[in-house]
Amino acid sequence: MEDNTARFEKLLVKNGLKRTAPRLQVLEILSGRDSATSQPYLEQVMGKDADRVTLYRVLQAFEEKGIIHKVLDQQGTANYAICSDGCSAHEHHDEHVHFNCDNCHKIYCLDTVKIPALKVPAGFKVDHLNLIATGLCASCSDKVN
Amino acid sequence: MEDNTARFEKLLVKNGLKRTAPRLQVLEILSGRDSATSQPYLEQVMGKDADRVTLYRVLQAFEEKGIIHKVLDQQGTANYAICSDGCSAHEHHDEHVHFNCDNCHKIYCLDTVKIPALKVPAGFKVDHLNLIATGLCASCSDKVN
DNA sequence: TTATATTTGCAACATAATTGCATTAAAATG
DNA sequence: CATTTTAATGCAATTATGTTGCAAATATAA
Ligand SMILES: [Mn+2]
Ligand SMILES: [Mn+2]
Ligand SMILES: [Zn+2]
Ligand SMILES: [Zn+2]
DSSP states (O other): OOHHHHHHHHHHHHTTTOOOOHHHHHHHHTTTOSEEEEHHHHHHHGGGGGGGGHHHHHHHHHHHHHHHEEETTTTTTEEEOOOOOSSSSSOOOEEEEEEEEETOOOEEEEEEEOOOOOOOOOOEEEEEEEEEEEEOOHHHHHHHO | OOOOHHHHHHHHHTTTTTOOHHHHHHHHHHHOSSBBBEEEHHHHHHHGGGOOOHHHHHHHHHHHHTSSEEOOTTTTEEEEOOOOSSSOOOOHHHHHEEHHHEETTOEEEEEEEEOOOOOOTTTTTOOOOOOOOEOOOOHHHHHHH
């Protein structure tokens, strides 16, 4: 299995982005988690390794290139997850459901759950669907029982 | 047809809220629009008729009582719409789809479009679904043609 | 009319996000 | 390897959104 850093370096080069410490660090953090990661968490973990502004710019660049996608939780907080595949600078393919746990507040990408097509009133042209489910995640509903 | 102010006064009394100028004004503005209204817009329209903090508190009280519901748009901005009916302090019944127009940025409550039930991975317990569609609203897709 | 309970306005604070600009550093070039 | 070019970073300042505590004002009940 190829080592992470090498893989991330390729990813950056492929997208015309320079290999810098803050970018590698963000990729490292995001890939090490099983759920989407909030901006405040990233900011806290990165500490003074990178300036706040740099973090915002890294996230923005990654989103534009289709490396990560942003999910707003029920409070409006920005959360980021690595795109599984097929996403590019030209188009995101993250039309999967997101699950926001009321207990642990994690946001899971339910890649396997597709959003059902929708019948809207005449005249409306749907381009994109964004579905967030709230409730208890598998881990939290276990603990409750 | 009963006049608005009288209707709003009853609504406030019914919910144990005092009849105050900022509250009546918020109801007046929201009811006069065909789409959800953003917090920044409300703040701008109300100007110095009411303090920013008062506006936030009015919106919070209304939401708690089930008079209005909040919709976050794709940018994370808070938008508010009057609840059609059946909503109360105890439970919101606003499980309808919201449509966020990419062109005029309005948010429409598609009261007639229900969110289809969802099959999620084992263990996850869905409590609430929140679906926002983006694209062109009827009015904007007309203009384009 | 007076008492009370709620609501408001103000000041201060917190957090998220953006912009301009000078400095630094990565990668391309020779 | 040294130099040039271009992209990225850090810092300071600013804007937007939202919250909290508290005193003053006001709607309503008594
Ligand atoms: Mn996702
Ligand atoms: Mn609605
Ligand atoms: Zn959970
Ligand atoms: Zn529109």
